[in-house]
Amino acid sequence: MRKKDYMLFYTIAIIVILIDQISKNLVRIFIDMNERFTWLGMEFTHIENSGMAGGLFPGNARLFGVIAVLFVIFVLYIRKTEDWKGLLIDSSFGFLVGGAIGNAxxxxxxxxxxDFIVRSGGVLNLADHAIEIGILLLILSVIVDWLKSKKWVLK
Known part of the structure; x- marks a missing residue:
């Protein structure tokens, strides 16, 4: 794999980690626990989650941290194969790895x-949103590859 092939993946991952960690540190410093407020039409509150998404399995944060590290190792391994190349997949993996490391x-x-961003599904952080973007890009990549294999419009 050439050096430029790594650039997009690592750039996205590093930006996600930095923005996620900066935002979480600002929340911990400036927003009291359970404080709620609205800014630019978005609702925020400061909570700490010791489990996984939605507060499931509380008290197991370190276990999920280890699982995130294993996930990152897995992604780095599969990126070495020829099947996992291209703009969409590099972008997807960058968001997924950045989000996983941010929460880990x-x-x-x-x-x-x-967590601090209130949504209908709960309270999330920027790493969670990066993971969602990564999943959407992964699904899009699979669809595009499938369409290419069917020799449809995308060539």
Whole structure:
């Protein structure tokens, strides 16, 4: 794999990790626990989650941190195969790895993840949103590859 092939993946992952960690540190410093407020039409509150998504399995943050590290190792391994190349997949993996590392840092250092963005499905953070973007890009990549294999419009 050439050096430029790594660039997009690592750039996205590093940007996601930095923005996620900066935002969580700002929340921990400036927003009291359970404080709620609205800014630019979005609702925020500061919570700490010791489990996984939606507060499932509380008290297992470090276990999920280890699982995130294993996931990152798995992604780095499969990126070496010829089947996992291209703009969409590099972008997808960059968001997935960045989000996984962002939350793993919290889980392994603090035993919990700082969440603050209120959505209908719960309270999330920027790493969670990056993981969602990564999943959507992965699905899109699979669809595009399938369409290419059917020799449809995309060539």
């Amino acid at each position: 840092i919290d889980r392994l250092l603090f035993g919990q993840v700082t």
